[in-house]
Amino acid sequence: MSRGLFVAIDGPGAAGKSTLLRNLTSRLTGTGVPVLSTTEPSRGEIGQLARSRTREHTGMALACLVGADRYHHLETEIRPAVGAGKVVLCDRYTLSSLVLQAGIDGVPESVVRCINAHADPPDLQIVLTAPPDVLRERLAVRGSHGRFEDDPTLPGREVELYRGAAAVSERAGVRTIAADTSQGPEAIESLLSGLTSTIGGLWSRRHHESA
Ligand SMILES: Nc1ncnc2c1ncn2[C@@H]1O[C@H](COP(=O)(O)OP(=O)(O)OP(=O)(O)O)[C@@H](O)[C@H]1O
Ligand SMILES: Cc1cn([C@H]2C[C@H](O)[C@@H](COP(=O)(O)O)O2)c(=O)[nH]c1=O
Numbered sequence: 069m070s071r072g073l074f075v076a077i078d079g080p081g082a083a084g085k086s087t088l089l090r091n092l093t094s095r096l097t098g099t100g101v102p103v104l105s106t107t108e109p110s111r112g113e114i115g116q117l118a119r120s121r122t123r124e125h126t127g128m129a130l131a132c133l134v135g136a137d138r139y140h141h142l143e144t145e146i147r148p149a150v151g152a153g154k155v156v157l158c159d160r161y162t163l164s165s166l167v168l169q170a171g172i173d174g175v176p177e178s179v180v181r182c183i184n185a186h187a188d189p190p191d192l193q194i195v196l197t198a199p200p201d202v203l204r205e206r207l208a209v210r211g212s213h214g215r216f217e218d219d220p221t222l223p224g225r226e227v228e229l230y231r232g233a234a235a236v237s238e239r240a241g242v243r244t245i246a247a248d249t250s251q252g253p254e255a256i257e258s259l260l261s262g263l264t265s266t267i268g269g270l271w272s273r274r275h276h277e278s279a
Contacts, residue, residue, distance in 0.1 A: 072102070072154040073271050074146060074188060076161035078234075079196035080226035081217040082206035084249035088196065088260070089159045095264040096155060101271055104149040107159040109134060110141040122214035128179070131169040135183040138162070142188060155271050162187055163195065163233045168216055171229035191270065192243045194263065195234040198250040200224035 077085045086107075093105040109115035114137040118130065125133055138161075149156050162184045170177040198206075203223035212218050216226075231246075238244040245266070247259050 070153050070275050070277065072150040072152065072156065073192070073267065073274065074150050074156045074158070074190045075267060076158050076163070076190040076193045077196065078160055078163040078193060079230055080167075080198075080203055080223055081213065082203045082210060082223075083196035083198055085159050085196055088194070088249075088263075089157050091260055092157055092263055092267070095260060096157075096268060099264065099268055101268055102152075102154045104145065104154045104156045106141070106145055106156060108141060108161055108164070109137050110145065112137065112140060112144070114140055119214070122216060126215075127169070127173045127175055130173065131165060131175045131180055131183055134165055134169070135187075138165075138184070138187050147188070153275065155267060158190075161190060161193070163193065163230060163237065166233040167226055167229040171233075172216065172222065172225065189237070189240075189242050192245065192267065193234065193237065195230055195244060195246045196249050197227050197230060197246065198248055200227055202250045203227070 077089055079085055089105055089107075093103050096103050109118035114133065118125070118133045118137050122130065146156050146158065165180050165184055166177065169175045170180040200223040203226075204220055207217050207223070216222060234244055234246060245263065249256065249259075
């Protein structure tokens with residue numbers, strides 16, 4: 069069985085990660101690519117605890133909790149699906165820990181990197197951003213999903229932190245595609261078609277190489 073592909077989608081709250089995940093899943097599935105669509109914190113027990121308690125759990129405790137969930141998620145869902153030849157699309161991954169736990173909550177970056185040192189690097193990371201005022205407006209309309217979306221000053225800091233963390237991991241060899249989701253429907257359509265073709269192409273090359 070050929071190895072599949074692990075794709076992480078990251079970025080600030082309301083950047084459009086879940087929307088892109090849904091649309092990419094549907095496009096790729098429509099072209100015959102097998103997809104596992106997932107999220108972090110995961111839907112498992114540890115993930116549900118982390119997701120529902122970002123107001124109670126902060127700093128080091130949350131860094132360890134999302135780290136524990138990540139390793140469990142890798143072991144039970146991500147690695148088996150990639151091993152079975154699927155494309156795994158994951159809404160949030162290690163960049164979120166570097167930005168939220170280190171950048172926002174102030175856990176030393178070296179500690180966050182250490183907690184995540186054995187987390188598989190993605191084959192591709194997609195980093196979505198939008199201007200902070202656009203993010204604030206989307207959050208005001210949609211509502212907050214947790215502590216990191218309550219503070220209206222955070223979107224601006226998050227955008228910068230995601231850009232910085234993505235650049236570091238790109239320099240370390242992680243294939244990275246960054247996109248601004250505030251560019252209007254035509255640009256979003258072109259992003260979606262481009263990503264479908266890039267991911268489908270990477271997946272089918274692996275598939276045919278091992279055939
Ligand atoms: N390209 C876009 N243009 C305009 N609005 C968008 C776009 N993408 C998403 N939205 C809207 O912005 C809001 C947030 O989108 P979404 O839930 O996909 O973001 P997210 O990054 O997954 O957020 P969170 O991190 O809070 O889960 C939703 O109301 C969605 O409809
Ligand atoms: C992966 C990850 C997540 N979090 C936090 C950030 C948010 O409050 C929730 C996820 O909710 P969303 O609706 O999917 O945005 O979990 C975190 O603090 N650190 C992480 O690594």
